[in-house]
Amino acid sequence: MLERVNAAKAELAIEDLHAWYGESHILHGVGFEVREGEVLTLLGRNGAGKTTTLRSIMAMVGRRTGSIRIGGVETVALPSRRIARLGVGYVPEERGIYASLSVKENLHLPPEVRPGGLTDDQIFELFPNLKERLSSQGSKLSGGEQQMLALARILRTGAKLLLCDELTEGLAPVIVQQIGATLRTLKDRGFTVLLVESNFRFAQSVADRHLIVEQGRIVDAVLNDELEANLPKLNRYLGV
Numbered sequence: 001m002l003e004r005v006n007a008a009k010a011e012l013a014i015e016d017l018h019a020w021y022g023e024s025h026i027l028h029g030v031g032f033e034v035r036e037g038e039v040l041t042l043l044g045r046n047g048a049g050k051t052t053t054l055r056s057i058m059a060m061v062g063r064r065t066g067s068i069r070i071g072g073v074e075t076v077a078l079p080s081r082r083i084a085r086l087g088v089g090y091v092p093e094e095r096g097i098y099a100s101l102s103v104k105e106n107l108h109l110p111p112e113v114r115p116g117g118l119t120d121d122q123i124f125e126l127f128p129n130l131k132e133r134l135s136s137q138g139s140k141l142s143g144g145e146q147q148m149l150a151l152a153r154i155l156r157t158g159a160k161l162l163l164c165d166e167l168t169e170g171l172a173p174v175i176v177q178q179i180g181a182t183l184r185t186l187k188d189r190g191f192t193v194l195l196v197e198s199n200f201r202f203a204q205s206v207a208d209r210h211l212i213v214e215q216g217r218i219v220d221a222v223l224n225d226e227l228e229a230n231l232p233k234l235n236r237y238l239g240v
């Protein structure tokens with residue numbers, strides 16, 4: 001739905017996705033596609049179903065139906081670990097940094113899902129702070145450093161499709177800018193990114209396209225180039 005793209009080039013293609021937590025029916029027929037190398041954001045009010053969409057792609061909800069093709073492979077019946085091995089990395093909102101492990105240990109924790117992940121040196125080029133903090137405990141990191149680490153360790157795994165939830169939440173503007181620069185670099189290197197974001201201006205600085213999620217459905221789509229012209233409409237959707 002909404003601006004279909006050439007299926008052959010879709011890195012992620014979702015159709016009529018429904019998802020449940022227990023008896024709660026949360027997604028009601030979500031459909032969209034993400035092209036290879038595209039950065040797409042999911043925008044919407046609290047509780048609209050953005051996080052649930054990411055979790056559904058990773059098979060981390062109670063139940064899901066519909067179709068989720070990743071690189072052309074149907075995954076709706078596959079478990080999370082098989083989905084990850086197709087080259088999908090999930091950076092959850094809560095970041096999942098282990099407080100008692102060092103930066104290095106946290107970095108090396110997730111298993112490789114595919115060959116071609118970034119080497120440690122490539123990671124330190126993108127995130128110089130992490131190199132200086134390698135032996136620090138997770139608990140000693142700032143919010144920004146934790147977020148960099150959460151993203152960095154996914155890049156080590158070989159994932160090429162990144163699902164990122166609220167990367168910028170609670171971070172200082174200068175760190176938000178750094179994360180934006182990193183995402184643009186990743187896009188230049190061919191990564192595909194699906195971003196849940198409530199920082200609208202940040203979304204604008206990194207994304208090609210934005211989808212609006214409302215009550216478990218995609219209700220609108222806006223090209224980034226046309227965002228300014230659509231601001232009144234977006235503000236209505238987001239209740240800003």
Ligand SMILES: Nc1ncnc2c1ncn2[C@@H]1O[C@H](COP(=O)(O)OP(=O)(O)OP(=O)(O)O)[C@@H](O)[C@H]1O
Nearest residue numbers: 021024026044045046047048049050051052053213
């Ligand atoms: N584990 C869960 N069990 C039951 N219901 C859940 C669970 N997680 C989320 N929900 C419900 O699903 C709905 C969608 O939540 P979701 O987290 O996907 O929203 P969101 O758009 O990401 O917004 P937010 O910014 O608030 O996280 C909400 O009504 C929420 O209460």
